[in-house]
Amino acid sequence: MLHGTTQKRGWGFWAQLAFTLLVCGFLILPALLSMLAGVTVNFFQGLSSGLTLKWVFQVFELYSDTLLLTLGVALGCLGVTLLIGVPAAYVLTVRQSWLTRLIEEVVTLPVAIPGLAIALALLLTYGGFGEFRRSWGFILVGHVLYTLPFMLRAVMAVLASIDIRTLEEGAASLGAGFWTRFFTVVLPNARSGILAGSLMVVTLSIGEFNLTWMLHTPLTKTLPVGLADSYASMRLEVGSAFTLVFFVMIVPLLVAMQTLSRLERRARSARPLADDRAQAPAVKATAVETVR
Amino acid sequence: MTFAETPRTPVQLRACAKTFADGTRALEPLDLEIAGGETLVFLGPSGCGKTTTLRLVAGLEAPDPGGRVLFDGQDVTPLPIEKREVGMVFQSYALFPNMDVAGNVGYGLRVRRVAEAERAHRVAEVLEMMAIGDLAHRRVDQLSGGQRQRVALARALAVRPRVLLLDEPLTALDAALRERLRVEIDALLRRLGITAIYVTHDQSEAMALGDRIVVMRQGQVAQVGPPREIYFRPANRFVAEFIGTMNLLRGSRRGGRLQLAGGELALTAPGAPGEDLPDAVETEYLFRPEAVEVISPEDASLSGRVASALFLGDRTRLVIEGVTDRPVIAEAAGRREFADGDRVGLALDPRDLLRLPG
Numbered sequence: 186m187l188h189g190t191t192q193k194r195g196w197g198f199w200a201q202l203a204f205t206l207l208v209c210g211f212l213i214l215p216a217l218l219s220m221l222a223g224v225t226v227n228f229f230q231g232l233s234s235g236l237t238l239k240w241v242f243q244v245f246e247l248y249s250d251t252l253l254l255t256l257g258v259a260l261g262c263l264g265v266t267l268l269i270g271v272p273a274a275y276v277l278t279v280r281q282s283w284l285t286r287l288i289e290e291v292v293t294l295p296v297a298i299p300g301l302a303i304a305l306a307l308l309l310t311y312g313g314f315g316e317f318r319r320s321w322g323f324i325l326v327g328h329v330l331y332t333l334p335f336m337l338r339a340v341m342a343v344l345a346s347i348d349i350r351t352l353e354e355g356a357a358s359l360g361a362g363f364w365t366r367f368f369t370v371v372l373p374n375a376r377s378g379i380l381a382g383s384l385m386v387v388t389l390s391i392g393e394f395n396l397t398w399m400l401h402t403p404l405t406k407t408l409p410v411g412l413a414d415s416y417a418s419m420r421l422e423v424g425s426a427f428t429l430v431f432f433v434m435i436v437p438l439l440v441a442m443q444t445l446s447r448l449e450r451r452a453r454s455a456r457p458l459a460d461d462r463a464q465a466p467a468v469k470a471t472a473v474e475t476v477r
Numbered sequence: 478m479t480f481a482e483t484p485r486t487p488v489q490l491r492a493c494a495k496t497f498a499d500g501t502r503a504l505e506p507l508d509l510e511i512a513g514g515e516t517l518v519f520l521g522p523s524g525c526g527k528t529t530t531l532r533l534v535a536g537l538e539a540p541d542p543g544g545r546v547l548f549d550g551q552d553v554t555p556l557p558i559e560k561r562e563v564g565m566v567f568q569s570y571a572l573f574p575n576m577d578v579a580g581n582v583g584y585g586l587r588v589r590r591v592a593e594a595e596r597a598h599r600v601a602e603v604l605e606m607m608a609i610g611d612l613a614h615r616r617v618d619q620l621s622g623g624q625r626q627r628v629a630l631a632r633a634l635a636v637r638p639r640v641l642l643l644d645e646p647l648t649a650l651d652a653a654l655r656e657r658l659r660v661e662i663d664a665l666l667r668r669l670g671i672t673a674i675y676v677t678h679d680q681s682e683a684m685a686l687g688d689r690i691v692v693m694r695q696g697q698v699a700q701v702g703p704p705r706e707i708y709f710r711p712a713n714r715f716v717a718e719f720i721g722t723m724n725l726l727r728g729s730r731r732g733g734r735l736q737l738a739g740g741e742l743a744l745t746a747p748g749a750p751g752e753d754l755p756d757a758v759e760t761e762y763l764f765r766p767e768a769v770e771v772i773s774p775e776d777a778s779l780s781g782r783v784a785s786a787l788f789l790g791d792r793t794r795l796v797i798e799g800v801t802d803r804p805v806i807a808e809a810a811g812r813r814e815f816a817d818g819d820r821v822g823l824a825l826d827p828r829d830l831l832r833l834p835g
Contacts, residue, residue, distance in 0.1 A: 347574065354537055355571030357558045359585030359636060369584075373575035 216432070223426035240426035244415070248427065251411040254321055258407060259390040262328040266386050269329075270336035271379060275371060277337070278344040279353075289341075293334045300395025303330060307400065321405045327396040332389050336382035343378030344371075377449050384442045391435060408434075483671045485513030486549045486639040488534060493544035495529050503529040504696045506544070513549075516666050516673045518687035520680060522719070526696040527676045528644060534674055535642050536561045548639055561640075564633030568645040570625045572617045578628050579604070579613040585636035599635060606665075607631045623654050630662070634669070641666075641673040647682060659685055680720050684708070692716050714763075714833050723763050724805045726830075730757045739800035740779035744827050761832070768829035771795065771809040777822025781805060786815035797821060 223241060226234040245252070273292075277285045295303055307327055312318055349371060356366045372379075394409040401410050408431060416424040488511040495504040504526040511517045519527035532538040534546060536558035545554045553561050572581050583600040591599070604610045607627045612620065620628065626646060633641060646662070647655045663686050666673050677683055683690050684704045692699040692707060692715075699719075700712040711717035728737040733754070735742040744754070744762075774780040781800035786793055795815060797805045800823065807823065809815070 348569065348571075351567055351569055351571045352573060354558070355565070355567060355573070355632075356584070356588075357537075358535065358563060358565035358642075359588060359632065360559050360562070361584075361588045362559050365588055369588075370573055370575070374573070376575075 216428075219425050220429045220432060221425075222422055223424075223429040225422060228421050228425070240420075240422045241429060243423055244426045244430055247419075247423075248406075248408075248411045248415070251406045251408055252430070254405060255391055255408040258321060258325055258328055259387045261325050262332055262390040263383055263386050265325070265329045266333050266336040267379070267383065270333055270382065271340055271372075271375070274337050274340035274344060274378075275349075275367075275375075278341050279350055289337070292337060295330045296334050300327075300331065300393070301399055303327065304396045304399030319402055319404070324397055324400050324405055324407065327400050328390045328393055331393060331396055332386040335385045335389060336379075339382030339385060340375055340378040343375050347374050349374065377445070381442070381445055381449070384438060384445065388435065388438045388442065391438070483637065483669045484549075484639050485670055486672045487511060487513040488640055488672060488674070489545075489547040489550075490530075490533070491545040491547065493530070493533050493540040493546065495526075495533060495538060495544075496541050502696055504533070507698060509691070509698075509701070511672060511674065513672055514670045515688045516675060516686055518675045518677060518683040518690045519693060520677060520683040520687075520690050520720075521693035521699075522678060524695075525693040527678075527691075527693050529696075530693075531642055531644055531674055531676045534640065535563055535565055562636070562638055564636060564638030564641045566626075566629045566633050566641075566643045566646045568648055570629040570649075572620075572625060572628055572632070574617050576617070577613070578609070578615050578617070578620070581617065581628055582632045582635050584632065589636065603631045603635045606634075622650050623658060626650065626658060630665070634671075639672070641671050643673065643675045645677055646675075648677070648679070655679075655682075662686065684720075692719065694719075711831065711833065717763055717831065717833055722766050722806055724766065724769075724807075725803055726762045726764070726801045726805075727759065727803070728801060730754060730760045732756070735760070735762060737779065737801045739781045739823075740777070742779050742825060742827075742830075744830065763831040763833060764825060764829050766794070766806045766808045768825060769805070769807045770824040771807055771813075772822045772824050774820045774822040777824060779825070780820055780822045783815050783817055783819040783821060785817060795821070797823070 221232075222228045224236050224238060225232060226237045226239075277289055304327060307323070307330075308318075311323070311326075317323055352370055352374065353366050356370045361369065391407075392409060393407070394413070397407050397410050398413065401407065406414065408427075412424065412427045412431060415427050490507050490509040492506045492508060493504065494502070494506040496502050507530065519530055521527050529538060533540050533544070536546075536553070536556055540546065540554065545552055547553065548561070558565075573584065576584065579597075579600050582603055583596050586596045586599060600613070601610065604613055607630060609624060609627050609631065612624060612628070615624075617625070617628070626649075629646070643662075647658055650658065659682055666686070675683075675686055687704055689701060689703055690707050691701045694715050700707060700716045702710075702712075707716060708720055711720065717723045726735065726737060726742070728735050730736070730744065733744050735744055779800060781797040784796045784798045784804060786795050791810070793809045793813075793815060795807045795809060797807055805823070807821075815821070
């Protein structure tokens with residue numbers, strides 16, 4: 186179908202195409218308008234007022250610290266989820282028992298529980314530790330709780346699909362101890378899962394609002410919180426410029442994620458070659474000769 | 478050639494039993510001596526304990542307390558697999574997808590910190606031996622099943638293991654390829670003279686490869702012996718019926734003759750010293766299809782009716798009814814054609830008859 190059918194397309198095709206485009210337009214238009222507003226001199230006068238980068242610069246001026254903090258939290262979050270998530274995914278895959286299944290469920294809970302509830306629990310429990318409460322580490326903890334299951338799931342899925350236990354047994358039979366196996370067989374073969382999980386974690390951390398909004402202090406604001414702040418207290422154009430900045434940051438990550446999953450699918454659909462009935466030579470004829 | 482120096486490590490199992498954490502007894506206490514350079518095949522239906530035994534030798538499982546595994550007299554029971562210097566070929570091959578063929582084959586040498594030049598040399602040598610030198614830089618997912626099998630063997634042999642362990646290495650392949658690789662593996666094992674333990678559920682594989690076969694059933698050894706002995710002198714009914722096809726004759730014994738629905742059968746050959754067995758109302762004898770000769774019913778003391786005839790080219794496989802309470806399978810050589818319902822006579826050398834405990 187995709188590769189050009191020779192038969193003439195019926196009216197049904199065009200009707201569906203038109204409908205799809207209409208829906209896409211409906212969804213994309215607000216985003217486009219919002220970004221356009223960010224570079225319009227005066228949104229209420231419309232485009233006739235001219236285009237400007239003034240608002241974008243103003244966003245950088247006012248919120249550059251939130252930008253840095255967001256990236257810092259995202260990278261910190263990535264570091265922690267890699268450090269905890271990858272070994273945990275390995276253990277949960279290799280040692281299947283009721284305990285590991287329970288742990289898996291518990292770790293996944295934050296995906297289902299509203300961010301606000303998690304934030305509230307964190308505040309109740311650790312809110313009293315002033316230094317910690319005021320530091321960006323507090324937000325980091327929330328983000329790790331929220332993103333860890335995504336890293337875990339991505340890595341576990343890959344490990345399960347390649348039968349890591351047998352691969353490890355193979356490596357062990359060749360003389361590799363645990364750490365050698367972990368670094369030469371487990372990690373390299375989990376790479377696609379680790380990469381997918383990493384992109385997911387960074388993207389989610391950058392865009393996280395629910396938790397962060399509860400956990401932040403005036404000095405620890407991340408991008409989405411700043412966005413809400415600017416919409417609430419600034420000109421509409423500044424808020425819109427903020428959206429633009431946000432898009433520029435997040436879209437490359439989303440594209441990378443898509444590309445990665447496509448590559449992954451392609452790699453997985455590559456089937457082994459058909460068996461070489463005739464052309465594979467038998468083990469050296471001389472070898473057979475010496476036996477007889 | 479370096480492979481001439483293959484170690485011929487004798488392997489001994491002493492009272493090796495295995496009970497899994499959930500209480501399942503996978504293996505009853507087993508004592509077994511495997512001679513240096515011998516190819517021993519564990520044969521049995523799934524769940525009989527053959528793979529568990531292999532994993533005990535490999536060091537992937539520990540025997541229950543009291544069990545010991547010895548390589549060349551050295552107790553290796555406490556050693557994990559990575560310290561046992563075994564070569565193992567897995568049913569799924571377990572090739573590393575993140576390395577090419579040379580990387581896989583050289584992995585064991587890399588782990589042992591063999592210098593790169595030496596490593597390359599030895600990898601090339603093993604690949605050459607397995608006739609896959611041209612695949613050295615292929616990715617694993619670009620290999621066919623047969624090629625993967627060869628790479629797995631090459632990888633296991635590259636480290637010059639003390640013992641080679643093969644866990645159903647041909648099961649994942651199609652029949653024709655399996656047949657060919659069986660011949661190759663046989664030649665390879667004989668040429669290397671390495672001690673090899675081979676696990677399979679395929680009796681023809683076991684027959685073709687084994688110096689000795691261990692037939693297993695429900696965690697216990699049913700019989701140990703060379704293929705011919707297992708085939709011609711099975712120790713019990715299970716072995717007799719698991720290996721090849723067996724016919725069962727049930728009748729009464731009177732005066733050294735077996736009385737059956739389709740006639741009678743002498744139990745001692747003329748001139749041959751036979752067993753002097755007492756008369757019995759009901760007794761059972763077993764024989765293989767190829768032991769019976771299909772003759773004309775007038776010349777035979779035992780006869781039956783052809784229920785179906787299957788022409789196989791070199792012979793015709795007949796299912797004959799009316800001989801005893803179960804149909805008898807016989808094989809007729811030559812060009813004679815059989816139709817359903819034909820009366821045929823059966824001649825049987827009493828030496829081909831087996832009497833076995835249930």
